[in-house]
Amino acid sequence: MMQHQPIASPESFTTERLCQRMLERHRDVIRVQKDHLAVRKLVKIVTAALDLSSRLGFHAMSLRDLSRESGVSMGGLYSYFDSKTTLLSMILTEVGVTATEVLGQAPADVRADPRRHLDWLIDTHIRLTEVMQPWFVFAFMEAKAFPQPARKMAVDSEEATEKIFAEALRLGAGRGLFQAGNPELTAALIKPLLQDWYVKRAKYRRRGIAIGDYVAAVSAFVSAALGDRPAVQP
Amino acid sequence: MMQHQPIASPESFTTERLCQRMLERHRDVIRVQKDHLAVRKLVKIVTAALDLSSRLGFHAMSLRDLSRESGVSMGGLYSYFDSKTTLLSMILTEVGVTATEVLGQAPADVRADPRRHLDWLIDTHIRLTEVMQPWFVFAFMEAKAFPQPARKMAVDSEEATEKIFAEALRLGAGRGLFQAGNPELTAALIKPLLQDWYVKRAKYRRRGIAIGDYVAAVSAFVSAALGDRPAVQP
DNA sequence: ATAATAAAATCGAACGCTCGCTCGATTTTG
DNA sequence: CAAAATCGAGCGAGCGTTCGATTTTATTAT
Numbered sequence: 001m002m003q004h005q006p007i008a009s010p011e012s013f014t015t016e017r018l019c020q021r022m023l024e025r026h027r028d029v030i031r032v033q034k035d036h037l038a039v040r041k042l043v044k045i046v047t048a049a050l051d052l053s054s055r056l057g058f059h060a061m062s063l064r065d066l067s068r069e070s071g072v073s074m075g076g077l078y079s080y081f082d083s084k085t086t087l088l089s090m091i092l093t094e095v096g097v098t099a100t101e102v103l104g105q106a107p108a109d110v111r112a113d114p115r116r117h118l119d120w121l122i123d124t125h126i127r128l129t130e131v132m133q134p135w136f137v138f139a140f141m142e143a144k145a146f147p148q149p150a151r152k153m154a155v156d157s158e159e160a161t162e163k164i165f166a167e168a169l170r171l172g173a174g175r176g177l178f179q180a181g182n183p184e185l186t187a188a189l190i191k192p193l194l195q196d197w198y199v200k201r202a203k204y205r206r207r208g209i210a211i212g213d214y215v216a217a218v219s220a221f222v223s224a225a226l227g228d229r230p231a232v233q234p
Numbered sequence: 235m236m237q238h239q240p241i242a243s244p245e246s247f248t249t250e251r252l253c254q255r256m257l258e259r260h261r262d263v264i265r266v267q268k269d270h271l272a273v274r275k276l277v278k279i280v281t282a283a284l285d286l287s288s289r290l291g292f293h294a295m296s297l298r299d300l301s302r303e304s305g306v307s308m309g310g311l312y313s314y315f316d317s318k319t320t321l322l323s324m325i326l327t328e329v330g331v332t333a334t335e336v337l338g339q340a341p342a343d344v345r346a347d348p349r350r351h352l353d354w355l356i357d358t359h360i361r362l363t364e365v366m367q368p369w370f371v372f373a374f375m376e377a378k379a380f381p382q383p384a385r386k387m388a389v390d391s392e393e394a395t396e397k398i399f400a401e402a403l404r405l406g407a408g409r410g411l412f413q414a415g416n417p418e419l420t421a422a423l424i425k426p427l428l429q430d431w432y433v434k435r436a437k438y439r440r441r442g443i444a445i446g447d448y449v450a451a452v453s454a455f456v457s458a459a460l461g462d463r464p465a466v467q468p
Numbered sequence: 469a470t471a472a473t474a475a476a477a478t479c480g481a482a483c484g485c486t487c488g489c490t491c492g493a494t495t496t497t498g
Numbered sequence: 499c500a501a502a503a504t505c506g507a508g509c510g511a512g513c514g515t516t517c518g519a520t521t522t523t524a525t526t527a528t
Contacts, residue, residue, distance in 0.1 A: 059293040073505045192426035217419050225459040307479045
């Protein structure tokens with residue numbers, strides 16, 4: 001608990017840690033008091049919820065399904081949320097907060113160089129969504145079913161990410177590194193390239209494309225589009 | 235009925251025509267016999283279904299919602315499908331078939347030039363999904379809820395589209411027009427750029443980005459990434 | 469034109485079932 | 499042995515679906 005925590009890298013976001021953060025954030029709703037018990041069950045519940053939702057969608061998942069799959073009784077579930085919709089919001093919140101937090105944490109020296117910053121953003125985004133794949137798919141697919149406040153948060157989180165990209169592009173264009181006539185539009189086009197990795201994860205797995213290949217491909221694709229000449233031996 | 239039909243352009247796929255095709259394809263399930271009556275109601279039902287689904291998802295839409303919104307009674311709905319799942323499949327089938335059909339119809343002279351073919355594919359894909367936006371969003375979002383056969387069709391349709399892109403890329407690379415080391419992966423990266431236009435349609439509308447701007451941006455982005463130098467005055 | 473009529477299309481109340489959710493009884497924990 | 503955590507049967511509401519009654523449609527006879 002008190003141990004020193006390194007700067008959060010994508011890999012550090014295990015389900016366990018995410019559920020810990022979830023517990024802290026929703027202490028008012030979660031009625032179980034002992035942390036170690038609460039986290040242990042939360043992991044079971046959230047894991048089952050993400051799994052069931054990914055198969056048929058959150059709405060199609062009944063709480064009886066969730067109870068069976070997680071091994072927590074119907075009544076027990078309601079010690080962790082006060083409605084099915086609250087569970088939805090809790091998961092989404094965690095995704096939004098984490099994404100914004102991680103992507104805003106580029107080291108100063110990386111941020112100073114727009115070219116490196118862009119590569120760092122691409123790499124970090126893809127690696128984070130790889131580690132939290134079920135979470136991100138959930139947020140992406142169920143976003144429309146959110147209650148108003150959570151929904152706005154999802155949109156804001158998406159826009160925040162795009163802003164970070166647009167800022168790096170603008171800075172790079174200002175220094176004559178990129179041809180980015182319209183940084184906002186270019187950032188908007190980079191986003192779906194990153195999202196495809198988790199939205200269509202099964203496709204890339206089927207084709208045997210590893211995460212490193214994908215990062216490299218997106219990175220090359222983007223920098224070529226920006227007018228960066230690919231690195232060649234002199 | 236007997237009138238001469240031009241080569242299908244994206245714009246020709248009105249809801250009315252799509253429902254006509256839907257009727258022909260599902261004559262065995264649809265119990266209404268008079269075509270003009272059937273098409274008129276199908277338009278109402280499908281329009282309402284796409285609208286309601288886009289708001290909360292297909293599963294969350296009850297048939298009472300659909301009945302109210304479409305103006306067709308509960309019993310009446312069941313003259314047009316034999317289960318809620320069948321309605322889902324009917325809409326998906328129409329999307330898959332139409333996409334494959336339209337994108338495979340590039341004129342011979344266009345197909346002969348990989349550069350033009352690529353631009354044609356980008357332009358046609360975006361314009362088709364613009365005209366059929368609710369349909370494509372539906373297929374994209376509800377794909378996981380499909381019964382096995384319809385689901386496979388969705389995946390196949392997606393792969394078919396990508397194959398057409400990969401083929402053009404391979405041809406162009408062979409002629410030394412593009413740097414496309416891995417046509418499959420490049421095609422896989424182009425796809426989400428096209429999908430973003432309909433999946434995040436609201437975002438682009440909010441930002442005042444017109445379809446022509448988007449087509450141009452994707453086209454420029456892709457050809458830059460492929461090593462095509464942007465056209466400049468000599 | 470109009471009225472009569474059989475077929476087609478439409479309707480909506482009713483059925484059985486499953487849903488989200490609650491709460492008193494029971495088990496586990498420290 | 500309290501307090502905390504967990505359980506699962508039971509509640510009312512709303513679901514997808516059905517089906518006999520009713521209205522609309524297209525055709526025929528006047």
